[in-house]
Amino acid sequence: MEFSSKLIEKAVSEMSQLPGIGKRTALRLVLHLLKQPKEQTAFLSQALMNMREDIKFCESCYNISDTKICEICANPVRNHETICIVEDIRDVMAIENTGQFKGIYHVLGGKISPIEGVGPNQLNISSLVTKVKSGNVSEIIFALSSTMEGDTTNFYIYKQIADTKIIISTIARGISVGDELEYADEITLGRSILHRVPFEKTFKNN
Numbered sequence: 001m002e003f004s005s006k007l008i009e010k011a012v013s014e015m016s017q018l019p020g021i022g023k024r025t026a027l028r029l030v031l032h033l034l035k036q037p038k039e040q041t042a043f044l045s046q047a048l049m050n051m052r053e054d055i056k057f058c059e060s061c062y063n064i065s066d067t068k069i070c071e072i073c074a075n076p077v078r079n080h081e082t083i084c085i086v087e088d089i090r091d092v093m094a095i096e097n098t099g100q101f102k103g104i105y106h107v108l109g110g111k112i113s114p115i116e117g118v119g120p121n122q123l124n125i126s127s128l129v130t131k132v133k134s135g136n137v138s139e140i141i142f143a144l145s146s147t148m149e150g151d152t153t154n155f156y157i158y159k160q161i162a163d164t165k166i167i168i169s170t171i172a173r174g175i176s177v178g179d180e181l182e183y184a185d186e187i188t189l190g191r192s193i194l195h196r197v198p199f200e201k202t203f204k205n206n
Helices: 006-013 023-035 038-052 089-098 128-132 148-161 186-196 199-204
Strands: 079-086 104-107 139-142 167-170
Touching: 006 023, 023 038, 023 128, 079 089, 079 128, 089 104, 104 139, 128 148, 139 148, 148 167, 167 199
Parallel strands: 079 104, 079 139, 139 167
Antiparallel strands: none
């Protein structure tokens, strides 16, 4: 792709590094910004800078937040005895959009994947185990994607807390095996939360 301006070329190169944005789409976006008032671009760049500089991760659940404790964890109406374990922030958003879950979350920050060099120590697992063993949790719900890595992560955590008295459940398999949670429609995802099943059944029946 030939550019008549090095400034445009640089902007397109940076924009195309975003997920799902190829060079042609990046060029369309850059040219669109070029047509807008300068203030519009300034607002966008300032918003992105503010996000990078000021965004925080909740000290309790590791969800993104503007404050040390996110709005979900700080909400006294939520059921703090029920914790939904998810892979990342997008899954929190997906489940919240269903309106079916009234507990709190714990964001692992990924899944165990030896191939990619991700082990338990790279994830927010130890803090979860400590939280569960504190005695203030009555149920945890595994809501990781139905992939080999997701199942491996579920089982690893299960072994860490199997000696506790809490209920350990997993979302119902209305989500197709191999699917990522964030792409499930809200109705299917909401039903899978409501009709969750004991986690032990998921591997004892295999």
